[in-house]
Amino acid sequence: MEEMNGAEILVKCLEDLGVRHIFGYTGAAILPVFHALEKSDIGIVINSNEQSAAFSAAGYSRSSNEIGVAIVTSGPAITNTLTSVADAYGDSIPLLVFAGQVPEHKIGTDSFQHINVKGIFGDAAKKVIQVSNDDDIEAIIKDAYYFARSGKPGPVVIDIPLDKQQKMHEYQDINIIRYEESYHDDRHLCEEQCEEFFKLFLKSKRPLLYLGGGLNSEAGSQAIREFNDYFRIPSVNTLMAKGVIDGRDELNLGMLGMFGTPYANMLIQENDFFFAIGVRWDDRVAEKVGFAIGTDIAYIDINPEKMHQIKIERGPKFTFIGDAATALGDLLSYARKHNITLDIREWQERARFLKRSWPLDYNRKSEHIQSAEVMSLLANYIDEKTMITTGVGNQQMLAAQYLPMQKAKSFMSSGSFGTMGFSMPTSIGVQYANPDARVIAIDGDGSLRMNFGELHTIASLNLPIKVLMLNNRSDGMVQNLQDAAYDGIRTGTQRPKDVRFAEIAESFGFGYAARISDRDDLKAAMEAFLKADGPCFLEVCTDREEILYPKVPAGGAYKDMILGPYIKQIAPGQKMEPVESDTHIQINEKKIFIE
Numbered sequence: 256m257e258e259m260n261g262a263e264i265l266v267k268c269l270e271d272l273g274v275r276h277i278f279g280y281t282g283a284a285i286l287p288v289f290h291a292l293e294k295s296d297i298g299i300v301i302n303s304n305e306q307s308a309a310f311s312a313a314g315y316s317r318s319s320n321e322i323g324v325a326i327v328t329s330g331p332a333i334t335n336t337l338t339s340v341a342d343a344y345g346d347s348i349p350l351l352v353f354a355g356q357v358p359e360h361k362i363g364t365d366s367f368q369h370i371n372v373k374g375i376f377g378d379a380a381k382k383v384i385q386v387s388n389d390d391d392i393e394a395i396i397k398d399a400y401y402f403a404r405s406g407k408p409g410p411v412v413i414d415i416p417l418d419k420q421q422k423m424h425e426y427q428d429i430n431i432i433r434y435e436e437s438y439h440d441d442r443h444l445c446e447e448q449c450e451e452f453f454k455l456f457l458k459s460k461r462p463l464l465y466l467g468g469g470l471n472s473e474a475g476s477q478a479i480r481e482f483n484d485y486f487r488i489p490s491v492n493t494l495m496a497k498g499v500i501d502g503r504d505e506l507n508l509g510m511l512g513m514f515g516t517p518y519a520n521m522l523i524q525e526n527d528f529f530f531a532i533g534v535r536w537d538d539r540v541a542e543k544v545g546f547a548i549g550t551d552i553a554y555i556d557i558n559p560e561k562m563h564q565i566k567i568e569r570g571p572k573f574t575f576i577g578d579a580a581t582a583l584g585d586l587l588s589y590a591r592k593h594n595i596t597l598d599i600r601e602w603q604e605r606a607r608f609l610k611r612s613w614p615l616d617y618n619r620k621s622e623h624i625q626s627a628e629v630m631s632l633l634a635n636y637i638d639e640k641t642m643i644t645t646g647v648g649n650q651q652m653l654a655a656q657y658l659p660m661q662k663a664k665s666f667m668s669s670g671s672f673g674t675m676g677f678s679m680p681t682s683i684g685v686q687y688a689n690p691d692a693r694v695i696a697i698d699g700d701g702s703l704r705m706n707f708g709e710l711h712t713i714a715s716l717n718l719p720i721k722v723l724m725l726n727n728r729s730d731g732m733v734q735n736l737q738d739a740a741y742d743g744i745r746t747g748t749q750r751p752k753d754v755r756f757a758e759i760a761e762s763f764g765f766g767y768a769a770r771i772s773d774r775d776d777l778k779a780a781m782e783a784f785l786k787a788d789g790p791c792f793l794e795v796c797t798d799r800e801e802i803l804y805p806k807v808p809a810g811g812a813y814k815d816m817i818l819g820p821y822i823k824q825i826a827p828g829q830k831m832e833p834v835e836s837d838t839h840i841q842i843n844e845k846k847i848f849i850e
């Protein structure tokens with residue numbers, strides 16, 4: 256057995272686990288680890304702060320089958336990661352965060368840059384490990400890696416005192432298979448459970464798939480696509496499941512919820528069998544689904560706590576706790592074996608009709624470019640290789656509404672936590688995990704400012720990331736809320752002075768950097784931006800007065816969805832024309848149900 260110090264063991268473990276990049280920031284209490292990394296082939300990416308480092312690492316996990324790793328120092332560095340760790344926890348993203356800590360004997364002595372990591376991260380991470388001098392660091396790290404992605408995935412924070420990093424240990428070279436296998440989930444649906452599911456399912460005339468982030472993996476996406484190639488059930492998805500089913504599929508009605516697509520929010524009011532898979536019933540989606548109480552619900556999820564909650568709240572008639580891909584595979588095999596088919600032609604036609612007839616639209620007559628218009632244009636350029644990250648705000652919701660993602664793990668957005676500052680650092684992790692992808696980082700002026708330093712990281716590493724910034728000189732989403740519910744008094748959401756962000760990007764070293772505000776320049780600029788090599792920055796100045804539609808008002812239900820003045824029903828083949836009126840069209844199930 257080889258003798259190494261704790262830091263070298265940490266790095267050796269990462270190598271054994273196949274880690275190729277780490278994201279981080281240095282500091283005295285973690286220097287032994289950075290020193291050991293220098294001798295390794297693992298790539299080191301230094302972000303502009305530790306929140307970004309952990310976002311980049313989580314972006315790595317969000318966009319690949321691997322687990323992102325962040326390495327930071329103690330005190331203010333590890334507390335800087337709290338937001339991104341909580342963000343990953345909320346979205347069930349596996350992540351490893353290593354933090355240096357003061358030497359063990361100084362813990363509790365009011366030492367410089369000491370913070371009680373376990374206390375602070377306790378509710379924000381899947382697990383927090385305070386390594387002590389007697390612990391086996393190798394076993395801890397190898398176990399943590401597989402634990403992070405087991406069951407409901409999440410972040411693991413590992414706090415390692417400086418003296419533990421320096422102390423010599425024996426490296427036992429424990430085979431990682433042992434850890435991997437210990438978390439292997441082999442729960443399957445048995446024949447009786449499949450029979451029970453289909454008894455319920457076959458009663459249904461209007462089944463609807465409600466797809467969540469639990470399916471957002473290669474295996475999950477493949478399983479649901481195979482399942483639905485067979486049954487052809489209309490589907491709606493959460494923000495976290497964009498791309499799980501091809502966004503261009505005519506039976507995929509896209510994102511539902513507070514800012515969901517018109518057709519998803521309409522169809523959900525009409526189903527009689529709600530098949531929820533890998534979803535956490537977010538309040539911005541589920542609170543509005545009062546109707547589903549009267550509908551038969553089947554629910555598959557890997558998280559027993561969530562299952563318990565939903566059983567009490569919604570009384571599903573069929574449930575299974577386990578891996579969604581495995582369960583879908585079992586159901587499909589059973590259906591094939593027993594020649595089970597479903598005749599739902601009318602319902603399928605209804606879904607197609609809604610998707611065709613209620614397209615998203617925006618103010619086409621405004622003198623200003625609309626953020627929705629930029630997304631509508633970008634939608635034409637999405638291909639298999641495109642990977643999107645978003646900020647938080649109107650630009651995020653518009654990206655979710657408009658962009659037809661084709662693959663799982665291709666749309667990265669902060670779902671549960673809704674963290675501004677997410678897009679830039681996440682795009683860096685995505686680009687490292689997917690060197691051949693075309694990574695487009697969509698951001699708002701508010702969100703981008705929050706991790707502005709990452710523009711510098713992107714440029715200095717010459718990453719071919721395309722930053723598409725929608726500059727409406729305001730916190731648009733919050734401004735919309737103030738207009739609707741706070742008498743239009745826009746306290747704190749306006750930016751009085753405009754800044755030419757593209758010029759800053761250019762000075763950081765972006766090879767392509769342009770700012771446009773004229774509609775006539777939009778298409779050409781978008782094409783030049785998408786075509787250019789290296790780091791690219793396109794700043795589009797958009798309408799500060801734009802309102803995000805559709806919206807389901809706070810406290811309202813799907814039937815209260817407000818489509819706004821521009822989204823309206825169109826006849827087959829009809830071109831979209833804006834409506835001049837300001838009146839909000841209230842959608843009511845009976846009014847729009849046209850057979």
Ligand SMILES: Cc1ncc(C[n+]2csc(CCOP(=O)(O)OP(=O)(O)O)c2C)c(N)n1
Pocket residue numbers: 626646647648649650651673674675676698699700701702703725727729730731732733
């Ligand atoms: C860290 C953080 N702070 C505050 C908020 C509240 N918030 C949600 S959206 C938003 C405005 C986002 O502005 P911008 O990025 O410019 O996007 P826009 O809505 O203008 O398109 C704010 C302040 C948040 N989600 N996250």
Ligand SMILES: [Mg+2]
Pocket residue numbers: 648699700701725726727728729730731
């Ligand atoms: Mg803005």
